[in-house]
Amino acid sequence: MEKSKIIRDPIHKDIKVKESEISIVDTENFQRLRNIKQTGLTCLVYPSANHTRFEHSLGTMYVAGEMAKKLNNPNLDINLIRILGLLHDIGHPPYSHTLEVNNYDHEYYTRQKIKKMNFENYQSREVLESYNSKGLIGKLIHGEMDSDRMDYLIRDSYHTGVAYGSIDIHRIISSITDFEDSNSLGILEKGVSAIESLLIARYQMYPTVYMHPVSRIAECMLKNATLDILKEGIIKNKDLSIMDDIDLVFTLRKSEGYGRELMKMLDTRNLFKNIATFPYRELKPLEIYKLINLTESNLAILEELLYDKMGFKLYLDIPKPPKIVENKVPVLINGKKHRLDEVSPLVQNLKVAYKKSWNVRVYAEPNKISNESIQTQKYNIKNSPYELKNIIYNLIDEYELVNELELFDNNFIINILAENPVVKGYSTFMAYAKNKGLSEAILSSELQKLLFSGMVKKRTVQMGGIYRYDYKLVDESIISR
Structure with missing residues (x-):
C-alpha cells in the first residue's frame, strides 16, 4: 500500500497526501504556488487574506477526490482526478487573476507545464488529456459545480474573516450524481438547497x-505597473508563468519608469482615488456593451486620451461580466433532468442581483489631484461625474476604439435576431454557429455579453415537462446602423 502523509489544513482538517502526490508537490512548478496570493491584493483590505494558490490546490485535490469517490464511477480514476486538482493552477501568474494581462492565459501555461512534467503512474499525455476533458473528469475540476469553486469560496471567506462563504460541502458532495447519457455532473433534488447556499455565498x-x-484600485495599479515593464521589454509574457509575487515586486522596484512609481505607491498604500462610479442600473445597454468590448490595448489608448484631455492620470476599471455557470447544473427530479435555474427561482433572481452589483469606476492619481482640484479643472467631474462619462463615450466613438462594424453588422447573433423577432431556442444559434464554423465557446461568450448588457433579453418558456429559452433583440435601433 502506498505511503502517505498528513497535511493539516484549516478548511478540510487532515488532508491525506500520497507519496506519488508528494513527488508532485515537491516540484518547482508546484512550490512556486506558495508565493502566489490566492486573492491578489485583497490583503490591503483584509490583512489576513495572505493565503496562496498552494493550499488552495491541496484543498481542490481533496474535494475533487471526495467527489469522485461519491460518484463511484468505474470510468473515473480517482488518483488521476486528485492529481488534476493539484495541478489545475500551476500556470497562474503572480497575484493570480490580477495579472492575466496582455492575453495571458493561465490554462495555456498549465498545459505547457503538464507536458514537461514526470509522473510516477501516468504519462504526461494522459494527465493533459484528462485536464482538457470536456466530460465528467473535466467537470469535476473546472465545470459548473467543481472542486475548485467549492474550495476557494470557503477558503477565501475564512482568510478574509467575512461572514460569508459558509457552504455545506459534504451535503453537496452527497447529492452529486453523474448522467450516463451526457457524461455530465449534476445533483439530486435533495441537494438543491445546498447548491443555492453556495450561490448565495458567492454572490455575497x-x-x-x-x-x-x-482592492480593485490596488490591483488596477499593479496591473498597469506590470504592463509598463512588459512594454519596456524588462519581462516577457511567458516570464509571468515562472515568476511569483516576490519576483514581480522585486522586478518592479528595480525597474525604471512609471511601473516603479506605481509599485512605490503600493508599498506605501498611496492608492489612486475613486472619483466616479457608474452603476449598471444607470448605464444604457449599448453603453455597457461598448465598455465590455473594449480590448486591453484600446482601453490603454482611451486612458492616454483622457490624460491628454483632463491633465491627470486616470484608470478605468471595467470588470468582466460575472459568470453564473452553476445555473446550468442538471438537477434530477422524478427521473427527469432539469437545469438548476429552471427549478430554483433564487438562481434566476441572483442573475439580476449580480448585475446590480457590477460597477464601472474611474480612478485618479492621488498625488496629482485632490477633490478640490477636480472641481477647478476644465471639466467639473466631482459634482457631475456623468460629464466624465460623456467624455469617455465621445472619445470611444471619435477614435473608433470599439469596432461597431464587428459589434453589429458582422455579429451573427444580432443578424439572426434582426431577421427574427424572437429566436426560439438556443439550438437555433448553435446550428448557425456550426454552419459558419464557429465554436460553441465563441457563441456562448458573445451571447453572454449581449444578455449581460441588456441588448438581448432571454425568456424561459415551459413546454410540457421541458423548457426552452427564447431570445429577443431589445435595442432594435442597432439594426439600421
Whole structure:
C-alpha cells in the first residue's frame, strides 16, 4: 500500500497526501504556488487574506477526490482526478487573476507545464488529456459545480474573516450524481438547497471581497505597473508563468519608469482615488456593451486620451461580466433532468442581483489631484461625474476604439435576431454557429455579453415537462446602423 502523509489544513482538517502526490508537490512548478496570493491584493483590505494558490490546490485535490469517490464511477480514476486538482493552477501568474494581462492565459501555461512534467503512474499525455476533458473528469475540476469553486469560496471567506462563504460541502458532495447519457455532473433534488447556499455565498463574496473598491484600485495599479515593464521589454509574457509575487515586486522596484512609481505607491498604500462610479442600473445597454468590448490595448489608448484631455492620470476599471455557470447544473427530479435555474427561482433572481452589483469606476492619481482640484479643472467631474462619462463615450466613438462594424453588422447573433423577432431556442444559434464554423465557446461568450448588457433579453418558456429559452433583440435601433 502506498505511503502517505498528513497535511493539516484549516478548511478540510487532515488532508491525506500520497507519496506519488508528494513527488508532485515537491516540484518547482508546484512550490512556486506558495508565493502566489490566492486573492491578489485583497490583503490591503483584509490583512489576513495572505493565503496562496498552494493550499488552495491541496484543498481542490481533496474535494475533487471526495467527489469522485461519491460518484463511484468505474470510468473515473480517482488518483488521476486528485492529481488534476493539484495541478489545475500551476500556470497562474503572480497575484493570480490580477495579472492575466496582455492575453495571458493561465490554462495555456498549465498545459505547457503538464507536458514537461514526470509522473510516477501516468504519462504526461494522459494527465493533459484528462485536464482538457470536456466530460465528467473535466467537470469535476473546472465545470459548473467543481472542486475548485467549492474550495476557494470557503477558503477565501475564512482568510478574509467575512461572514460569508459558509457552504455545506459534504451535503453537496452527497447529492452529486453523474448522467450516463451526457457524461455530465449534476445533483439530486435533495441537494438543491445546498447548491443555492453556495450561490448565495458567492454572490455575497462578489461585492464584499472580490469587487471591493480598494482592492480593485490596488490591483488596477499593479496591473498597469506590470504592463509598463512588459512594454519596456524588462519581462516577457511567458516570464509571468515562472515568476511569483516576490519576483514581480522585486522586478518592479528595480525597474525604471512609471511601473516603479506605481509599485512605490503600493508599498506605501498611496492608492489612486475613486472619483466616479457608474452603476449598471444607470448605464444604457449599448453603453455597457461598448465598455465590455473594449480590448486591453484600446482601453490603454482611451486612458492616454483622457490624460491628454483632463491633465491627470486616470484608470478605468471595467470588470468582466460575472459568470453564473452553476445555473446550468442538471438537477434530477422524478427521473427527469432539469437545469438548476429552471427549478430554483433564487438562481434566476441572483442573475439580476449580480448585475446590480457590477460597477464601472474611474480612478485618479492621488498625488496629482485632490477633490478640490477636480472641481477647478476644465471639466467639473466631482459634482457631475456623468460629464466624465460623456467624455469617455465621445472619445470611444471619435477614435473608433470599439469596432461597431464587428459589434453589429458582422455579429451573427444580432443578424439572426434582426431577421427574427424572437429566436426560439438556443439550438437555433448553435446550428448557425456550426454552419459558419464557429465554436460553441465563441457563441456562448458573445451571447453572454449581449444578455449581460441588456441588448438581448432571454425568456424561459415551459413546454410540457421541458423548457426552452427564447431570445429577443431589445435595442432594435442597432439594426439600421
